[in-house]
Amino acid sequence: MGLNVIITCLLNGLAMGMVYALIAMGIILLIRAVGVLNFAQGDLLMLGAYVTFALKVDLKLPLWLMIPVALLCFCAIALIFMFSIYWPLRDASYPAAIIIGTMGASIVIKEICMLIWGGLPLRMPPLLINPETGGGRLITIGNVNLQWQYIITGLVGAIAIGAVFFLFENLYAGKMLQAASQDKFAAELIGIPTMITIAATYIISISLACIGGYLVAPIFTVSASLGTLLLRAFAGVIIGGLGNIKGAIIGSLIVGIIEAFASVRLSTYKDAVIFLVLLVFLVVRPQGLFGTTIGDKA
Amino acid sequence: MKGKLKTSTFLILLFCILFVIAVPMVFHGYSLMVVNLSLIYAITTLGISVMLGMGGQLSFAGLAFMGAGAYFIANVCTGRLGFKMATLPALLLAPVFCGILAYVLGLILLKLKGTFFTFATIALVQVSFSFFMNYRPLFGGPDGISGIPSLSIGNYSFSSNNKMFYLLVVILAVVALIVERIRVTKFGRSLASVRDNDIAALSLGVNVYMTKVKAFTLSGVLGGLAGALYAMQGNFVASDLFAYNNATQFIIMAMVGGVNNTFGSIIGSVLITVLPEVLRSLERYLQLFYGLAVIVLMVFMPMGLAGVFKQLAKRLKMKKKTSSKASEGVIK
Numbered sequence: 001m002g003l004n005v006i007i008t009c010l011l012n013g014l015a016m017g018m019v020y021a022l023i024a025m026g027i028i029l030l031i032r033a034v035g036v037l038n039f040a041q042g043d044l045l046m047l048g049a050y051v052t053f054a055l056k057v058d059l060k061l062p063l064w065l066m067i068p069v070a071l072l073c074f075c076a077i078a079l080i081f082m083f084s085i086y087w088p089l090r091d092a093s094y095p096a097a098i099i100i101g102t103m104g105a106s107i108v109i110k111e112i113c114m115l116i117w118g119g120l121p122l123r124m125p126p127l128l129i130n131p132e133t134g135g136g137r138l139i140t141i142g143n144v145n146l147q148w149q150y151i152i153t154g155l156v157g158a159i160a161i162g163a164v165f166f167l168f169e170n171l172y173a174g175k176m177l178q179a180a181s182q183d184k185f186a187a188e189l190i191g192i193p194t195m196i197t198i199a200a201t202y203i204i205s206i207s208l209a210c211i212g213g214y215l216v217a218p219i220f221t222v223s224a225s226l227g228t229l230l231l232r233a234f235a236g237v238i239i240g241g242l243g244n245i246k247g248a249i250i251g252s253l254i255v256g257i258i259e260a261f262a263s264v265r266l267s268t269y270k271d272a273v274i275f276l277v278l279l280v281f282l283v284v285r286p287q288g289l290f291g292t293t294i295g296d297k298a
Numbered sequence: 299m300k301g302k303l304k305t306s307t308f309l310i311l312l313f314c315i316l317f318v319i320a321v322p323m324v325f326h327g328y329s330l331m332v333v334n335l336s337l338i339y340a341i342t343t344l345g346i347s348v349m350l351g352m353g354g355q356l357s358f359a360g361l362a363f364m365g366a367g368a369y370f371i372a373n374v375c376t377g378r379l380g381f382k383m384a385t386l387p388a389l390l391l392a393p394v395f396c397g398i399l400a401y402v403l404g405l406i407l408l409k410l411k412g413t414f415f416t417f418a419t420i421a422l423v424q425v426s427f428s429f430f431m432n433y434r435p436l437f438g439g440p441d442g443i444s445g446i447p448s449l450s451i452g453n454y455s456f457s458s459n460n461k462m463f464y465l466l467v468v469i470l471a472v473v474a475l476i477v478e479r480i481r482v483t484k485f486g487r488s489l490a491s492v493r494d495n496d497i498a499a500l501s502l503g504v505n506v507y508m509t510k511v512k513a514f515t516l517s518g519v520l521g522g523l524a525g526a527l528y529a530m531q532g533n534f535v536a537s538d539l540f541a542y543n544n545a546t547q548f549i550i551m552a553m554v555g556g557v558n559n560t561f562g563s564i565i566g567s568v569l570i571t572v573l574p575e576v577l578r579s580l581e582r583y584l585q586l587f588y589g590l591a592v593i594v595l596m597v598f599m600p601m602g603l604a605g606v607f608k609q610l611a612k613r614l615k616m617k618k619k620t621s622s623k624a625s626e627g628v629i630k
Binding site: 031037039084085088089092094096097098099100101103104105106107108110111112115228231234235237238268269270271272274275276278279282283 | 542553586589596
């Protein structure tokens with residue numbers, strides 16, 4: 001394995017890891033705020049890919065118009081999702097009911113996409129197009145060839161995650177969200193409208209997944225199989241640590257890098273390698289890389 | 299109270315007898331095989347319901363153990379490993395093998411709590427699936443393993459769907475009775491206490507960790523049994539059944555019927571497996587309706603179909619009571 005292969009793997013892995021991190025962050029935000037393990041997060045990523053495909057390819061919107069429209073669509077999706085899956089089930093007598101509800105939602109989202117856009121994978125044009133070949137533009141540093149799409153994916157993912165961190169750590173609204181997720185009852189006592197904070201959490205976490213969908217769409221194709229990326233994010237969540245957002249992001253990046261290297265040498269066992277690493281982690285360090293002993297809320 | 303219980307068990311018994319008589323008359327060939335599959339799935343689902351309904355632990359691992367059981371039979375009974383075992387002892391050994399596997403894995407995985415245990419079982423399903431899919435020497439790779447003999451006891455071979463159906467009904471009934479019996483043993487009650495409040499259970503002297511491990515082992519045994527039967531029923535094992543998507547299917551089966559109800563789990567797996575075959579004409583929209591139905595079911599009846607029946611029975615009883623009280627002139 002030459003040095004250029006190693007660098008390519010590392011960067012591509014980081015970019016894919018960033019996508020997993022977008023999913024993982026959404027999952028952790030929802031677990032912390034409402035105690036719901038969302039099995040539809042991967043399918044929401046897929047929905048994001050389809051929605052942006054519709055805006056970009058079917059409606060041919062320019063990028064400056066597409067981004068705000070797409071974000072509005074993501075918010076609408078999040079609110080619909082929340083009011084159909086979470087709201088009626090929030091007081092269910094059996095906590096697993098709501099998790100099963102998200103599994104049902106995952107099937108519904110997949111089927112709606114199949115009915116609207118058909119079962120065939122769709123090709124999404126990359127953000128920067130090479131005018132000569134029509135494919136994605138490449139960047140050459142030394143003798144290493146990199147696709148711009150991977151670099152953009154990594155950067156946009158990092159910016160989105162950074163923005164959420166900024167919101168939670170530095171802004172008053174973010175503190176409200178945190179308070180509401182730590183103790184819903186006490187937050188209500190001091191006048192925080194928990195319904196709105198929960199809605200905001202749903203919007204943030206689902207938008208993150210949808211943005212991830214937009215970013216990976218040119219790398220893979222737009223198809224129902226994008227939903228399976230969820231499992232890699234799950235792996236990242238555990239490797240990172242229990243309920244720890246920073247840990248989940250680093251865990252997801254590790255998963256991305258492991259995947260990139262594993263697909264060079266052991267491509268058929270790619271999944272097995274990722275999840276074996278995960279199981280080893282569980283045996284050796286069950287609390288994860290950055291885990292504390294705080295139990296989970298779910 | 300006792301009379302009431304007896305009528306409900308009587309009803310279930312009646313239903314079972316009708317089921318056994320009616321199904322081979324209505325279903326033939328392929329559709330009877332689907333019914334058989336649903337009965338096999340019901341065994342795995344019972345294992346899941348022990349973990350989820352009785353113990354409150356959401357585990358996807360049932361399917362991985364089912365795979366282990368199926369491939370155990372596929373290896374042992376076809377002579378792939380250089381020896382050939384008779385089918386009956388192999389069928390008995392497969393659950394033992396899976397039980398040991400589940401015990402060891404349970405010791406490791408159950409150190410995790412709640413959601414993170416669930417994640418770990420998903421990882422287990424993924425790892426096992428990718429080995430089943432790719433590792434040729436043991437699992438046949440993408441082609442699967444064919445030529446698995448049907449179960450035979452002495453000279454009697456359960457080779458047709460019809461014979462297999464009666465055998466499966468008997469096995470399922472025995473398994474269901476065992477699970478139902480476990481509910482009222484010390485183990486079952488400690489499991490329920492772990493589900494409802496593990497700290498309280500701990501303070502009452504329940505070994506929370508080992509109780510969960512035992513439940514996990516039980517679900518492994520049931521998964522292994524189901525897998526073994528699956529291999530012998532179809533005479534063929536391929537990896538696609540053991541993928542993650544199907545694992546969610548099994549959880550849904552357990553929840554639809556009623557998560558803490560033995561009979562409900564069986565109804566759930568039969569409904570979810572057989573209904574798509576009956577409603578073939580709606581194929582295009584079937585999955586969509588299925589997903590919607592799962593959501594609606596969870597919203598309106600989180601305890602599944604069995605929960606609905608229980609509630610109805612309760613309401614009927616209440617009505618009877620209030621009406622009898624009213625006639626006696628007692629005002630509450």
